[in-house]
Amino acid sequence: MAQEKEATSAMEWRIKMADGSSESLAPTEARGCPGIAWLALKGLVVGLVMKVCDFLKKAWDLGHNEPRKVIHGVKVGMALTAVSLFYYMRPLYEGVGGNAMWAVMTVVVVFENTVGATLSKSINRICGTLLAGFLAIGIHWIADRSGKDFEPFIIAFSVFLLASAATFSRFIPSVKTRFDYGAMIFILTFSLVSVSGYRVDELFDLATQRMSTIIIGTCLCIVITMIICPIWAGEQLHMLITGNMDKLANSLDGCVADYFNDSGDFAGSDKESDKKLLGYKCVLGSKATEESMANFARWEPAHSRFNFRHPWKQYLKIGASMRNCAYCIEALNGCVSSENELTKKHISNIAIKVSSRSSIVIKELARTMKTMKKSSAIDLLVGEMNNAVLELQEDLKSLPNLFINPKPLLQEPECPENNTTTKAEAEATALMDIIPLVTLASLLIEIVARVEGMVSAVEEVAKLAEFKAVGAEKANQNQTSNKIVPNQSAHQRV
Amino acid sequence: MAQEKEATSAMEWRIKMADGSSESLAPTEARGCPGIAWLALKGLVVGLVMKVCDFLKKAWDLGHNEPRKVIHGVKVGMALTAVSLFYYMRPLYEGVGGNAMWAVMTVVVVFENTVGATLSKSINRICGTLLAGFLAIGIHWIADRSGKDFEPFIIAFSVFLLASAATFSRFIPSVKTRFDYGAMIFILTFSLVSVSGYRVDELFDLATQRMSTIIIGTCLCIVITMIICPIWAGEQLHMLITGNMDKLANSLDGCVADYFNDSGDFAGSDKESDKKLLGYKCVLGSKATEESMANFARWEPAHSRFNFRHPWKQYLKIGASMRNCAYCIEALNGCVSSENELTKKHISNIAIKVSSRSSIVIKELARTMKTMKKSSAIDLLVGEMNNAVLELQEDLKSLPNLFINPKPLLQEPECPENNTTTKAEAEATALMDIIPLVTLASLLIEIVARVEGMVSAVEEVAKLAEFKAVGAEKANQNQTSNKIVPNQSAHQRV
Numbered sequence: 008m009a010q011e012k013e014a015t016s017a018m019e020w021r022i023k024m025a026d027g028s029s030e031s032l033a034p035t036e037a038r039g040c041p042g043i044a045w046l047a048l049k050g051l052v053v054g055l056v057m058k059v060c061d062f063l064k065k066a067w068d069l070g071h072n073e074p075r076k077v078i079h080g081v082k083v084g085m086a087l088t089a090v091s092l093f094y095y096m097r098p099l100y101e102g103v104g105g106n107a108m109w110a111v112m113t114v115v116v117v118f119e120n121t122v123g124a125t126l127s128k129s130i131n132r133i134c135g136t137l138l139a140g141f142l143a144i145g146i147h148w149i150a151d152r153s154g155k156d157f158e159p160f161i162i163a164f165s166v167f168l169l170a171s172a173a174t175f176s177r178f179i180p181s182v183k184t185r186f187d188y189g190a191m192i193f194i195l196t197f198s199l200v201s202v203s204g205y206r207v208d209e210l211f212d213l214a215t216q217r218m219s220t221i222i223i224g225t226c227l228c229i230v231i232t233m234i235i236c237p238i239w240a241g242e243q244l245h246m247l248i249t250g251n252m253d254k255l256a257n258s259l260d261g262c263v264a265d266y267f268n269d270s271g272d273f274a275g276s277d278k279e280s281d282k283k284l285l286g287y288k289c290v291l292g293s294k295a296t297e298e299s300m301a302n303f304a305r306w307e308p309a310h311s312r313f314n315f316r317h318p319w320k321q322y323l324k325i326g327a328s329m330r331n332c333a334y335c336i337e338a339l340n341g342c343v344s345s346e347n348e349l350t351k352k353h354i355s356n357i358a359i360k361v362s363s364r365s366s367i368v369i370k371e372l373a374r375t376m377k378t379m380k381k382s383s384a385i386d387l388l389v390g391e392m393n394n395a396v397l398e399l400q401e402d403l404k405s406l407p408n409l410f411i412n413p414k415p416l417l418q419e420p421e422c423p424e425n426n427t428t429t430k431a432e433a434e435a436t437a438l439m440d441i442i443p444l445v446t447l448a449s450l451l452i453e454i455v456a457r458v459e460g461m462v463s464a465v466e467e468v469a470k471l472a473e474f475k476a477v478g479a480e481k482a483n484q485n486q487t488s489n490k491i492v493p494n495q496s497a498h499q500r501v
Numbered sequence: 502m503a504q505e506k507e508a509t510s511a512m513e514w515r516i517k518m519a520d521g522s523s524e525s526l527a528p529t530e531a532r533g534c535p536g537i538a539w540l541a542l543k544g545l546v547v548g549l550v551m552k553v554c555d556f557l558k559k560a561w562d563l564g565h566n567e568p569r570k571v572i573h574g575v576k577v578g579m580a581l582t583a584v585s586l587f588y589y590m591r592p593l594y595e596g597v598g599g600n601a602m603w604a605v606m607t608v609v610v611v612f613e614n615t616v617g618a619t620l621s622k623s624i625n626r627i628c629g630t631l632l633a634g635f636l637a638i639g640i641h642w643i644a645d646r647s648g649k650d651f652e653p654f655i656i657a658f659s660v661f662l663l664a665s666a667a668t669f670s671r672f673i674p675s676v677k678t679r680f681d682y683g684a685m686i687f688i689l690t691f692s693l694v695s696v697s698g699y700r701v702d703e704l705f706d707l708a709t710q711r712m713s714t715i716i717i718g719t720c721l722c723i724v725i726t727m728i729i730c731p732i733w734a735g736e737q738l739h740m741l742i743t744g745n746m747d748k749l750a751n752s753l754d755g756c757v758a759d760y761f762n763d764s765g766d767f768a769g770s771d772k773e774s775d776k777k778l779l780g781y782k783c784v785l786g787s788k789a790t791e792e793s794m795a796n797f798a799r800w801e802p803a804h805s806r807f808n809f810r811h812p813w814k815q816y817l818k819i820g821a822s823m824r825n826c827a828y829c830i831e832a833l834n835g836c837v838s839s840e841n842e843l844t845k846k847h848i849s850n851i852a853i854k855v856s857s858r859s860s861i862v863i864k865e866l867a868r869t870m871k872t873m874k875k876s877s878a879i880d881l882l883v884g885e886m887n888n889a890v891l892e893l894q895e896d897l898k899s900l901p902n903l904f905i906n907p908k909p910l911l912q913e914p915e916c917p918e919n920n921t922t923t924k925a926e927a928e929a930t931a932l933m934d935i936i937p938l939v940t941l942a943s944l945l946i947e948i949v950a951r952v953e954g955m956v957s958a959v960e961e962v963a964k965l966a967e968f969k970a971v972g973a974e975k976a977n978q979n980q981t982s983n984k985i986v987p988n989q990s991a992h993q994r995v
Contacts, residue, residue: 066669073672076672079672080664084662088664091656092657108693111696163585167581167582170582174577178563178573191609195609198605202605292788334832341829403936445936446939449940450940
């Protein structure tokens with residue numbers, strides 16, 4: 008309804024502009040049915056135009072934010088234009104004949120966003136076509152020998168059998184992850200060749216022509232995708248994982264700081280907390296992307312800092328350990344909401360310390376992955392994180408003093424002997440108050456354990472990919488600068 | 502290494518069988534280089550054979566467990582065999598000419614596992630081909646008018662521009678979810694037509710022939726996919742969601758019961774706990790499947806109990822609320838591990854009650870979805886769940902009595918006045934002991950809140966899809982039978 012209204016007003020404005028007079032279309036009732044229909048049609052058109060404008064705006068924003076996607080579009084356009092040159096250059100055209108169509112088709116179908124995906128599809132296409140071609144020619148030869156009567160039956164039966172089997176094989180996980188496209192191309196080529204073989208006798212000529220066009224198409228794709236602004240699936244995966252680590256660290260910091268800062272000290276916290284929330288949600292939702300990226304990255308040759316046999320599979324383990332951590336942050340974010348300022352203050356410093364120590368460890372892991380150099384500080388940082396946990400546990404032990412004598416705490420938090428009137432009811436209420444706090448502490452401790460899982464997953468990658476060690480001095484520098492930053496921010500916030 | 506050993510031993514066995522003699526190949530060193538090479542080759546072949554056998558076994562298991570996937574393979578085989586009949590029937594062949602290839606290609610590319618996916622691809626293919634065909638013919642006409650010199654440039658430029666734009670449009674989310682395949686076909690057809698148009702003058706004839714073959718192919722696919730054992734994406738989504746609900750309920754029950762039953766009362770708990778773990782992990786990992794299913798389900802016509810405009814999008818919300826719940830269960834599963842049997846026993850009954858009440862609610866939601874009938878008992882069950890939470894909170898309030906006087910508890914848990922020597926240290930240790938318990942309780946309370954989120958998501962679906970109400974009597978029956986089962990199991994377990 009709102010859209011309609013908008014559209015109508017926009018149209019009114021347009022008509023005013025066009026006429027230059029002050030005539031308005033408001034008294035439409037007087038104009039009768041055709042007038043209304045005309046108006047409705049115009050409204051519809053304007054609405055459509057606005058929808059298109061909206062779509063174009065979205066597209067523009069996407070292109071503006073991720074110029075790589077625009078570049079990919081341009082690359083595909085270039086590849087297709089290049090391949091259509093075959094039709095215009097007579098010698099080339101006569102070389103491959105009408106089969107040039109297959110080069111165009113190959114480019115359209117094979118050209119993917121990342122190098123790994125393009126390579127995977129190219130290899131799948133070539134292997135699938137070759138295998139199916141040879142098999143089809145073989146079966147055609149057998150069918151040819153067995154006489155005119157049996158020929159159609161043999162071919163139809165072989166098509167049925169192989170198409171069924173190959174289609175089913177696409178469900179098998181090991182085939183699905185790597186050779187799904189190849190299986191499809193196998194079915195396609197086999198059916199086309201064995202069926203057209205009934206008409207055409209020069210099957211070998213046809214096959215060589217088709218293979219050469221497919222190879223031309225794939226080579227063109229591979230060259231263009233690898234030379235012009237290549238987008239490597241491995242690099243994307245690497246950036247995704249390290250970026251998610253940073254987000255996780257920030258959202259851990261943000262969650263705990265927000266909890267102890269409920270009163271809302273600083274303005275504009277909405278956007279900040281939104282961003283914080285976004286952090287772990289990104290980690291929770293990136294499983295499918297990670298898997299497909301890791302799958303494509305395996306096909307890629309060595310590029311920038313990654314070898315051919317870079318342990319991409321191990322990245323999935325890091326991703327899983329990060330998700331484990333994110334589950335806990337999500338639970339923490341959900342189930343802590345306390346109003347008791349007293350107990351909050353009591354452990355806020357140490358809880359923030361634990362969370363900042365954990366996020367320092369996560370950030371150090373992110374740095375390890377980014378620089379691809381072993382961190383010599385990580386053991387120390389993990390040790391500090393564990394020490395913070397021990398401190399937190401010590402602080403928790405002193406909580407009973409707090410909630411047995413809640414009143415005198417404000418002045419002397421450390422003297423439980425002052426007031427010995429231990430009333431069960433007061434305790435009970437106090438315990439209910441500290442439940443969120445205890446939960447927070449307990450989840451923090453669990454998060455620390457899961458961060459250690461991340462540490463070991465990253466260490467495994469570092470071992471498999473043979474990360475180099477950085478100098479001890481540099482690591483110490485990193486470590487001290489790390490220490491200062493979160494503490495500062497914690498102080499600012501508390 | 503183990504595989505090699507296995508292969509060698511299998512080979513030895515084979516050779517023994519074949520020879521019938523007791524000659525063994527063990528003293529290979531005596532045979533020299535060719536002997537070793539021969540042995541290595543044989544080992545390789547046997548290893549390969551065993552790998553193939555392993556693969557076939559996996560495939561057999563998959564086919565055995567999910568016969569629908571085999572049926573899909575058979576359906577594709579049938580469709581392809583049917584379409585190749587065009588080549589054998591002369592009148593049909595002469596009708597469509599060499600373009601019959603496009604029918605084969607359409608069947609291979611368009612035939613998908615579910616009806617929704619097949620329909621979506623068919624419609625995408627037809628629309629993409631039509632749109633691109635008309636546009637290409639139009640541009641070809643313009644290029645034709647502008648003289649021989651400009652023709653190639655106009656065509657090349659239009660191919661570049663439209664291919665780039667269409668490729669980029671595939672990244673825009675609204676296009677990606679619904680028209681990704683259509684955009685690809687658009688690029689393909691446009692390039693093929695505008696490029697081949699340079700050679701062939703009878704473009705319209707070609708276009709009609711190609712369209713008719715594509716329509717024949719898609720119609721064949723749609724008919725076969727909808728008539729022979731149809732697999733509806735909507736139904737699959739429905740089954741996935743309801744199945745996941747059951748799994749969630751079971752894993753919630755299992756987690757809490759396991760926690761209070763750490764001593765290991767019953768044998769064979771490994772498998773059971775594995776199954777329990779599997780439950781919520783399925784929920785955590787099914788986001789991508791749910792999204793693609795919901796996307797395909799939108800294209801499907803009314804089938805079995807679902808209307809054309811069934812609120813499939815709302816199912817995604819149910820899925821999200823279930824994942825929310827699963828995050829908490831995952832955190833609960835991770836961060837509770839206590840050894841203090843005393844405090845455990847104190848709240849085990851009520852904690853199990855809360856979890857069983859929650860899982861009853863989830864199971865009732867699953868039943869609502871399965872039967873597609875509004876449950877009249879759900880409000881009552883939610884009320885009971887909330888009452889159980891209140892009881893749990895009451896029980897938590899009585900915990901201080903426990904851990905101030907931990908010793909006399911065994912005999913008289915309800916008399917805190919007996920011993921008034923309140924030692925801070927004892928309290929502290931005791932508090933540390935109950936931390937996991939408090940965390941468990943707190944997470945349970947959060948889970949209950951999230952189960953209520955699931956309830957509202959299901960109610961929204963029930964409203965949008967106009968579920969009918971069941972009779973009050975039947976609901977009561979369900980409810981009482983629900984009540985009994987988990988209580989019994991809880992008693993058996995405790």
